Amino acid sequence: MEVCRTEHDLLGEREVPAGALYGIHTARAVENFPLSLRPVHPGLVRAYGAVKLAAARVNHELGRWDEGTFRAIEAACLEMMDGALERHILVDALQGGAGTSTNMNVNEVLANRALQLLGAAPGDYARIHPLEDINRHQSTNDTYPTALRVAAIFSLRRLQGEVIGLLGELQEKERQLAHVVKVGRTEMQDAVLTTLGRTMGAWAEAIGRDRWRIYKCEERLRIVNLGGTAIGTGIAAPREYIFRVVDRLREITGLGLARAENLIDGTQNADAYVEVSGILKAAATNLVKIASDLRLLSSGPEAGIGEIRLPARQAGSSLMPAKVNPVIPEAVTQAALRVAANDQALAQACGMGSLELNPFLPLVADCLLENLDLLARAARILGEHCIRGLEADEARCRRGVEASTAAWTALADALGYERAQALSRLAREEGKTVREAALAHGGLSEAEFEELIAPDSVTRLGSPPPEEPE
DSSP states (O other), rough: OOOEEEEEEEEEEEEEEOSSSSOHHHHHHHHOOSSSOOOHHHHHHHHHHHHHHHHHHHHTTTTTHHHHHHHHHHHHHHHTTOOOTTOOOOSSSSOOTTHHHHHHHHHHHHHHHHHHTTTTTTTTTTTOIIIIIIIITHHHHHHHHHHHHHHHHHHHHHHHHHHHHHHHHHHHHHHHHHHEEEEEEEEEEEEEEEEEHHHHHHHHHHHHHHHHHHHHHHHHSSOTTTTTTTTSOOOTSOOHHHHHHHHHHHHHHOOOEOOSSHHHHHHOOOOHHHHHHHHHHHHHHHHHHHHHHHHTTOSSTTOOOOOEEEOOOOOOOOOOOOOOOHHHHHHHHOOOOOHHHHHHHHHHHTOOTTTBBBBTTTHHHHHHHHHHHHHHHHHHHHHIIIIIIIIEHHHHHHHHHHTTTHHHHHHHHHHHHHHHHHHHHHHHHHTHHHHHHHHHHHHHHHHHHHTSSHHHHHHSSOOOOOOOOO
């Protein structure tokens, strides 16, 4: 039979395993919320360790605890920051109570771990109490959103690094493929000539905008309501604690955090998360566009467009022996679509805050932190597993240029619109390529034709001015 200890709360008593670092509040939450069956995001747990450490240091400065007790609490908080206590955070990612179950799970684990470090048994709350000590001068309502913002900023920085990596891969591919002329298409139809380099460059510009927008997101999240306690009035916390605690958190995390000027606003309004999530959805939209283009341009390869070859990552079919699928763009698309779906849930949750508090921050946290992870991973695999090894089928691109009606647009300045149009009809009737018809009936030499479809000609901004007569 398992040895247990008895703990009590507002609702009564219950037993928990004697050596467990969690306590009665966690046990009730585990029973109450078997929802997502996913744990709280590890980044949020680590950020919570930093928040609790900041509070502990200020409380110690204000005279709470002897040195030994404080050092044990401090060590426990540092372990949580390092990820060493994540396995003890058992509550579900989705939960009622605005994150209270997460806060209580953290409080219990830190208290019991500190007790262990002092050589005491878990549950010896007369010595270190989850609420009286670890949660001192705090509320879920200021610690949870603060921890979420800290976790999100660190994830944003990781995402920014991955986006920069993807941007670099696209820019390198832009340079490598600048010489490859291809057919540009509008509304899925041949339109004008361009280069594969310009295609890559346009994608790079979009990702560059994402990089800048993601960088600016940190500004939206660095204002925290720590010290506001229940609704932002700072009830039950001394003024000196309120003035110091964010400073300590800034020192611990190295982030440019600042206390909200209006702590009541910071406690009840969650619009900053909606703004950040919208920026992430924009990045997801760009990934969908790029992934879709990659699939189209590599389609076939023999019976499709096939202008580019994607790295072969795995066999494509259990039935078709020669098939290789564009699995990286497909996976990236799915991640991006999940980001868009999470954004919708997050926005609704933020709008459903009531009066002085938003009860739905656990859903906001789950969606936001998942989106940051998904986008970072998607950007990484797209850059490393797809863009980096992408190759042009230059012969196929050349055949497309010479056969496509798009090439007549490149010749229109030299031939005139009406003549180019007539020659295009003649080429179709005679079964000739654009090149063959232009040389045979358009009065162009081979050198003139090559000049008109050269990379510099098809990508320059507008037509050159006419030469001045001598």
